[in-house]
Structure formats: C-alpha cells, structure tokens
Amino acid sequence: MGRLPQSSGSWGLDHRRLYRNRAVHGVGYLVKLVKDFPPNFDKINAAFDLRGRKGIFYCYGDIIYSPHSHIIPPELEMHEQVHSTQQGADIEGWWDQYIENPAFRLAQEIPAHREEWRYLFNHGNRNQRRRALKTTVRRLSNGFYGNIITPREAKRVLQNGF
Ligand SMILES: [Zn+2]
Numbered sequence: 001m002g003r004l005p006q007s008s009g010s011w012g013l014d015h016r017r018l019y020r021n022r023a024v025h026g027v028g029y030l031v032k033l034v035k036d037f038p039p040n041f042d043k044i045n046a047a048f049d050l051r052g053r054k055g056i057f058y059c060y061g062d063i064i065y066s067p068h069s070h071i072i073p074p075e076l077e078m079h080e081q082v083h084s085t086q087q088g089a090d091i092e093g094w095w096d097q098y099i100e101n102p103a104f105r106l107a108q109e110i111p112a113h114r115e116e117w118r119y120l121f122n123h124g125n126r127n128q129r130r131r132a133l134k135t136t137v138r139r140l141s142n143g144f145y146g147n148i149i150t151p152r153e154a155k156r157v158l159q160n161g162f
Contacts, residue, residue, distance in 0.1 A: 001044075001098075002079045002112070003144055004055030004069070005135070031064050031084050033072055038065040040095055047099040048146075059083035061091045075119040082112040106148040113140045114158050133158065 038044065038058040045051055057072060058065040059080040066072060072080070086108055087094040097104045113136050120132035133155065141147070141154040149157070 001059070001083070001145075002057045002076045002116070003139070004057075004076070005073065005139075031059070031062050031077070031081055033064045033066055033070065035067065035070055036065055037067045038063075040092065041065075043095065043099060059087065060095075061087060074123075075116045078119045079112045079116040082115050083108065086111075102146055102148050105145060109140060109145055109148070110157050111161075113154075114162060117158060118162065 038060045040060070041058070044058065050056055054068040056067070057076055057080055062084055064072060064077070064080045064084075083094075094108075098108060099105075116139075117132050117136040120136070121129050124132060136158060137151050137154045140158070141149050141151045
C-alpha cells in the first residue's frame, strides 16, 4: 500500500512524460493499474480509515487499484510491484496479515520503500538524490502505516541493503 506524495512533482520529474517513456526508464509492466477500489477495501478501510482519502494505491495480486487516479508515479509503481511479489499466490492471506500484524506490515513496507527510494535515487539530480532518503524515511515512519517505525530506525533499515 502506498500513497501519492503530498507535493507530487516536487522532484522536477514529469511523471506523465516518464510514464509514456517508462520502457526507457526500465519500469516494468508486471502490474496493471485499475481505477477502482480493491476487492477487500472494506477490510482495509476498517483498519486504516481511508475512506475519503485520495491518492492511495492498493496492490492486489498483479493489479494496482487506484480509486482516484489513472496515473501512478513510477517510484510508487516500483513500490507496489514489491508488494505484488510478496503476495504471491495468497493475496488475501497477505492482506490479512498486513492489516492485523504491525511487525509484518513493517517487514513488507521496508523493501517496498527501499525500491521507491532506489527509483528516486536513480532518476534525480544530486540534490534530489540527497532528499530522496529523507523523503522516503518520512513516508515510512509517519502515521499512515500506524507509526510502525521511528525515523531514525527507518533510515538505518532502508540504508541496510540499498
Ligand atoms: Zn506499501
């Protein structure tokens, strides 16, 4: 699960242009984007209270559900592709654990955020690259995922394996 950056476009990246040219940037076609709520949205919403919140992406198997947008920033596509792989054949079971178990949620979000950071790192200038880690740390450690990790710890674990 991921969320649109608050200031989308602040990276100076034209996401629409990148999207058109994504073969050039190496972004794969493993998942497809569907403008709808995921099949288990009621369960997710009961745990996270997301109704009315826009810009949230939900991976369910090989589909990224995006109720409010046809466009996904490429770094978030990379993020959701990690979840697609994690879910494997037991999509519903993955989501149940993700919802109920904060330690499991954190274990899933760390590699997803690492790939998100890697994309930004590989496609930004030096200044953007420097900000990419700070931004990703903030995204992983804020309340959206239920305060599952402190910023200091998030920075440490993200860098470990980057
Ligand atoms: Zn996620």
